[in-house]
Amino acid sequence: MSDLDRHRAEVTAELAIYGWDEPLWLETTAEDPGVGMTKQAVAEGADLVFASGGDGTVRACAEGLMGTGVPLAILPIGTGNLLVRNLKLPQALPDAVRAGVEGETRPIDVGVIDGRPFVVMAGIGLDASMAHSTSDDVKRKIGWPAYIGGLVKHLRDRPFQVTLCLDGRTTLRRRAMMVLIGNVGQVQGGLRLLPDAKPDDGHLDILILAPRTPMDWLRVVGHVVTRSKRYDRRAERYTAARARIDIDPPVLHECDGDPIGYCSTTSISIETEPKALLLRTPRGTDG
Structure with missing residues (x-):
């Protein structure tokens, strides 16, 4: 059988x-x-x-x-x-x-990213590159730790220019390694990258990772592990019902863990469909 x-x-x-x-x-x-x-x-x-x-x-x-x-x-x-x-x-x-x-x-x-629904998270940059570099065979053999190799491989990728417009009001410009948009907050290994995310609050939680040096990465890890809510420009969190993200140059993005290639345009729309x-x-x- x-x-x-x-x-x-x-x-x-x-x-x-x-x-x-x-x-x-x-x-x-x-x-x-x-x-x-x-x-x-x-x-x-x-x-x-x-x-x-x-x-x-x-x-x-x-x-x-x-x-x-x-x-x-x-x-x-x-x-x-x-x-x-x-x-x-x-x-x-x-x-x-x-x-x-x-x-x-x-x-x-x-959540909806450029017309594609998601129930967990969508990622742009490092998160998507990690998913793209992790083979299905390795995931089946060892489970979520398979992603660690993909993460390490891309830690030295070049950052990209990102402009976020949140709910049509707040505009942010950053050189980031990753933008993560979550309907929920926990990722592989039990890490809560978005500790305040709730799947029924009508909003999406957004994490911008923008470390520049190895020391910055250590601070990001500490910020995440301790679930710190202090403002840190290397690991910023925001909440919005809808957002527009402009990216230069185009980078990989993923949806609920599945790589979906490079952004088809330099502008990505994100929104939530409540309940x-x-x-x-x-x-x-x-x-």
Whole structure:
């Protein structure tokens, strides 16, 4: 029996405990990581969609479910599972199935970067280069520590010029190594880069990393590890419902851990869709 067949059998058996019949199974492809399959499930009358995969699969399913009124439940089998970890959702299969079937329905925000939805984070610069340099094979073998090699490789990349306009009011100009836009705040290894981020507050949290020297990097690490809220120009945090980011020169960017290449334009639009996704969570949890 293949791993996929075994997984299907386990999920079907767990659903049967609650009186559910065999579910409709729709497999993702390299060309479509789940958006089309999710829309097909909704069109066929699905009352609940389980995303069985990592953050990329969850993101795709969320895109297909936005505004439909059909809730999403997550069976985490990916490398990062960052939305699950941030919201403290169950990671064991029986508990994850139970949360989907018997849990509460909670609306959460969805971020949008140049028309592409995300539920965890979008990154420009260092974060995207790290994701681009980390192979799927290595991630499957050792998990999230695989990203460390990609991070070290790009610590000496050249900074880029960035201009941010936040909510049409505040304008900032920086030479940055990374701009991170988060719907939630925790990344791999349990680090909370955006400690105040909440997935249902109608805003996105933005981190600008602009270290210039090795000593600056040490200060950035200390700032992040201690979750300091003191102002530091090397690691600035802001909150906005929408933003425009102008970049020169074009740099890599990513969406929920998936590299999506270089910015197609020098100006990127970012906004939040408040409570656009319904998510199943265990009863009685804050998340």
